[in-house]
Amino acid sequence: MNKTIYDKRNISMMMDLYELTMANGYMSEKDRNDYVTFDVFYRKNPDIGGYAIFAGLEQVIEYIEQMHFDQDDIDYLRSLHLFSEEFLEYLKTYHFKGDIFAFKEGTIMYPNEPILTVHAPLIDAQLVETAILAEINHQSLIATKASRIVRAARGRAVSDFGARRAHNMDAAVYGARAAYIGGCVGTATVLAGQMFDIPVSGTMAHSWVMYQEDEYTAFKKFAEMYPDDSILLIDTYDVLNSGVPNAIRVAKEVLEPMGKRLKGVRLDSGDLAYLSRKVRQKLDEAGLEDAIIVASNSLDEYTINSIMDQGGCIDSYGVGERLITSKSDPVFGAVYKMAEAEKDGQRIPKIKISETVEKITNPGRKKVYRVYDEEGKAVADLLTKYDEKPIDTSKRYRYVDSKKPWKNMHYEHYSVKELQHQVIKAGKRVTNPVPLKEIRQYVADQIHNEIWDSELRFDNPHEHYLDMSPSYYEMKMDLLYKSQKNNEEED
Amino acid sequence: MNKTIYDKRNISMMMDLYELTMANGYMSEKDRNDYVTFDVFYRKNPDIGGYAIFAGLEQVIEYIEQMHFDQDDIDYLRSLHLFSEEFLEYLKTYHFKGDIFAFKEGTIMYPNEPILTVHAPLIDAQLVETAILAEINHQSLIATKASRIVRAARGRAVSDFGARRAHNMDAAVYGARAAYIGGCVGTATVLAGQMFDIPVSGTMAHSWVMYQEDEYTAFKKFAEMYPDDSILLIDTYDVLNSGVPNAIRVAKEVLEPMGKRLKGVRLDSGDLAYLSRKVRQKLDEAGLEDAIIVASNSLDEYTINSIMDQGGCIDSYGVGERLITSKSDPVFGAVYKMAEAEKDGQRIPKIKISETVEKITNPGRKKVYRVYDEEGKAVADLLTKYDEKPIDTSKRYRYVDSKKPWKNMHYEHYSVKELQHQVIKAGKRVTNPVPLKEIRQYVADQIHNEIWDSELRFDNPHEHYLDMSPSYYEMKMDLLYKSQKNNEEED
Structure with a gap:
């Protein structure tokens, strides 16, 4: 197959080499069939804006479903002298086996919340990183x-x-x-x-x-x-x-x-x-x-x-x-970070520490809710642990403002909507493609009806709140203190 | 054919609609088989730099050779209710019939010179515009x-x-x-x-x-x-x-x-x-x-x-x-402008006038030379009319500095190299693909040996000269004066 011609190509190999070198390494892990969770999120809105739009999901689903390695792909990878024959053999019949959850395409989104989550065996979760990011980054940007x-x-x-x-x-x-x-x-x-x-x-x-x-x-x-x-x-x-x-x-x-x-x-x-x-x-x-x-x-x-x-x-x-090209800000910086690993039936939340506070990740598998006031305006988004009990909106709800955790904060007279939905189950799509006109209308409806004008401002827009449930916040703090303790022990 | 899947697509339709509406219009021109000449050129180097690199030619050649319209393309175009059945019938068996001349891929290039020239029947020349620009703009940028x-x-x-x-x-x-x-x-x-x-x-x-x-x-x-x-x-x-x-x-x-x-x-x-x-x-x-x-x-x-x-x-x-993304300057602005039209055996140079002097085009079919001094440094590029006699480098050569046309300027002790070469003849490639490593080496050789350090500076680089032969300059001025005269008559 001549891969240089535009109308004949397999984009399964559109990935960074390190996805494959790591996957090859994971082959020998005895627990390589255990599931891990990776979150896609981004850290700042383009053009110093107040929001972004989640786009590209349909192409991610297509990529996942068609992913495969042809014989010439295997031959090429063998020629690099980096991979075991066991791994190359594995790739021959490879198909993605995990689950994917995501915001509905067209959802207004904000920094630091998981817009797409991959829950899959380690190798599967690693191999899809580059293509998912390229697709979401490009279409969300535009x-x-x-x-x-x-x-x-x-x-x-x-x-x-x-x-x-x-x-x-x-x-x-x-x-x-x-x-x-x-x-x-x-x-x-x-x-x-x-x-x-x-x-x-x-x-x-x-x-x-x-x-x-x-x-x-x-x-x-x-x-x-x-x-x-x-x-x-x-x-x-x-x-x-x-x-x-x-x-x-x-x-x-x-x-x-x-x-x-x-x-x-x-x-x-x-x-x-x-x-x-x-x-x-x-x-x-x-x-x-x-x-x-x-x-x-x-x-x-x-x-x-x-x-x-x-x-x-x-x-x-x-x-x-x-x-x-989104000329004034041509990079959408969504990243793909490990949030959790399952070992021996235990779910272990993972956190990436950084000297730069903004780069510290939100650990663990989680749920994301959009919280609405009585007029239907989106007042905040909320992270909870994955297994917390559903939110009872007939009662007021205590949350943590992670920037001012000492404050005693509650939602009252509110409703919530969970933002992630399953789109891939055991490698197969479980949602029909959404007509593009519907996605476009969904964006317009949110902008006209749900989003505060203050977030739509071009200059100095309001920063949307990303709140945390008390137990989610506690889990994150716990991990941060533990990591600090580990560092001190090493010092 | 499901066109939404990445590994099955025909990019022949990657064009602006107006290429097709114009082509459909040209179908009824009695002289539609006459040839026209379009030049690709750009107006400023990215990042206020001193030069740019011509890249993407191999993919242009591939695009031209594979260009065709499938039945579902024809059906889609018919559904727009814009095109005559004669035109749709014509597209069914369409293949590009013209000639293409271009700089060698990897050539250092400068503003306002034709880096690629299409010489083809009117419809052919129009249909290839968008894809040629997208390819050259993207790869030259990166x-x-x-x-x-x-x-x-x-x-x-x-x-x-x-x-x-x-x-x-x-x-x-x-x-x-x-x-x-x-x-x-x-x-x-x-x-x-x-x-x-x-x-x-x-x-x-x-x-x-x-x-x-x-x-x-x-x-x-x-x-x-x-x-x-x-x-x-x-x-x-x-x-x-x-x-x-x-x-x-x-x-x-x-x-x-x-x-x-x-x-x-x-x-x-x-x-x-x-x-x-x-x-x-x-x-x-x-x-x-x-x-x-x-x-x-x-x-x-x-x-x-x-x-x-x-x-x-x-x-x-x-x-x-x-x-x-070439983040600091993500747009390479090459354009595709008509330079000449042939009617009844006559070659008629065409010029695009603009209130903005920099946007006035260089008219007519032309040749581009790079001029070297005795040490092999590229001192200037030179535009001549297409049919001027070859440059005799044993003699000094009088040229016009188009920014200071009153000066009496000559090259002495110099050599020249013509920069455009034919790559497509009557729709078929006439050059073999160049190995990528050779293109890369060609770039490095030019940067190390041919280009003045002053053009390589990051700050305030020297602006490479684009000179004109006296008869080319005269032709351009003649067209400008004529257009002014036409305008005055209309006033």
């Missing part, structure tokens, strides 16, 4: 960025135009998927439209205008071809002196005799706030109040906010490179 | 970033550790390829190693240490398993009080009795400059002068430069998110 841009546009449509600046083909296609989840109305990327049933849009490039003998002819031909979809690119030569007059002429001379209206114009350069106001005025004067103005060119939430503040008359934004 | 990081490391090894933070699977795999071209010694990404024969490396994660009963046991088991490849991760609990002493103990108690040496240790957190000096001292005191120190954790050219300046004792850098 969904979150899209959500920010869509909010900046205050109701105007935002479309993804980013394919050409994406970090290769997957980034364009899965980025378009994530952008749609985050609130974009569509994409220009045909393959993404086809794969995920995302609305596609796109009209003409400068080359269309440059190829024809003049701008008017270019517009005329396009309007004749697409009378219902005539968005004309007006900045090839001179927006106000050539582009707009030619577009108006086509509206009057070509479209109106056909009983059609000019759908709109597109600006791709210049001072968009200024030009769009001038263009709007000229279109209105010509009786084309219904023609929309589309704008593109290095847009993101910051430039769109500024254009809106300046009274720019833009009805639809085409957002490219700054969305598809 | 190759250039890698080159900067490798230079900052001043001879120490740099490896790609970025898969988990890449923008999805392709970005990890093709990013690893580009990073290797740019000078990395290897990658942690197994699939990239397998596909491109890149050296792979990787040892253990924190989870290996956390899973075992204690750090010493974790190190011991690993050293027994990989006695020749024992790089121990020493920062899970406490680098200086636990990690280093345990590593030394394993070197003495486990490895030395086997006749083996400790290969090294890895630091993944904390103050790397400080810790690496301390670790070096402790290893040396224990007689482990040959054990290397590997460091990872949010590294790039800026942090590595700083560590080196502080006397950090790091032998090998594992670079992740800031390389694989």
